[in-house]
Amino acid sequence: MISLLCLVLICAAILAAVTVFFKVKRVTVSGESRYSSEEVLEAAGIAEGENLFFLNKVAITNRIFRDRPYLDTVSIRRKFPDTVEIVLQDCVPSAVVSFENRYWLVDKKGKILEEISEEQTAGYCLVTGLELEDPQVGEYLDFSQQEQGKALSIILNTAENSGILKEIMGIDMTKLFEIRLQYTERFVVELGTVEELEKKISFLNQVVERLGSTDTGVIDLTDPQTARFRPQ
Template sequence: MAAVRKNRRRYKKRGRFGFLYKVLSVIALVAAVLMGATVFFRVEQVEIIGNVRYSAAQIEQASGVEQGDNLYRMNKYDVAAQIRRKLPYVESVNIRRRLPDTLVITVNECQAAAQLRSGDGGWLISSSGKVLDWSDTPHALRVDGVTPVLPEGGTTLVTKPAQQARADSLIALLQALEQSGTLTRVTHLDLTGISCIRMKLDDRFTVKLPAKGDFPYLLAVMDKAIESLEPYERGTLDLTVKDYTVVFSPA
């Protein structure tokens, strides 16, 4: 009986030591992998994809990544944010590692969608509301009624609290115009009204839109109404009435 108890105690000890051995083995393996990643996977080349406006050298410099940096220690999201901030016309950035020594940076550049007019010039913004840069050359699409606060290229549009609803409507409308292929047909957006946006279209129509609404649907309704008109007809298309019924008033 005593021998049986001794064997049980030995078995328990072996079980405890076996479990401890497994834990230490896993820790040693993880440490070896991390050490290998630190020693071996270093940046030797940076590959840039998707750039048009900016050169590969400009994007690499903006990233802050240097040869010899560790591929796994860098924060990809911080690098992407830095590129977007320093290069205003970069809308989005995707970063991936290609072992053993390459960092691949894919950028998606944006275009100026509109100009927030101020004096003899204005701040250019993308359809997502990113501030691009100041230009004293009039842009094809002028916006009145939204004034940026402390604007800086590479940042997101910020306005006074009283104009925030206007700014939100502007971005939503710009995105709808871009997605529908209508953006290049618009020359002026007036958001100074309380409940109505006035839009100049094709140098032919003044379109009245509700300040808030389903803009993709409204633009589709607008296009259908224009198709029903004769090519020579000009005037105002009012989509602010109930149920988005279009009221056309000839000029």
């Protein structure tokens, strides 16, 4: 009985200490982001004097994400005895998806970062031929045909991992079995499907390396086992 009473008293003392001490006195913001510290702190809504232990990190994270579509990750870290650190990571724009004469800037995961004008699409990979369902900034692309979404994700991720995404000026996905890339201003790449895409990109690099600096034409990668070049 005495042992139980001691345990209760110890727990009460710990709870009292946690309640009295470990109050938030400082909130810091770090990481690479287009959003200012002031914008993030305002959205976070962490009040001075809140208890570090009882902070609802999920609710804080959701508040920060709201209306800030460029954010990719938000991490809330407690730094005892009195500091909260908010660590941000922005999305990286990868392509522009054209749909019904509107242009949506997206990252490689398909998150819509913003709607831009046709003039602002210069310098980005322009994706055409997709059918979208009610695109909204801050949400992920929703496709009428889910296979289109899978194919686009494979292309963007594989191209980025292979270091050639910046060289792809356009992707025509009107037909998933006849996907075509505009590779720099010199080459049209007939990709066919996304089957064995890594191998196809390897062939693409080999073909480009063997061609002269002024050569232009069509690079046929529809056969995953070989590549063909048709000069123009």
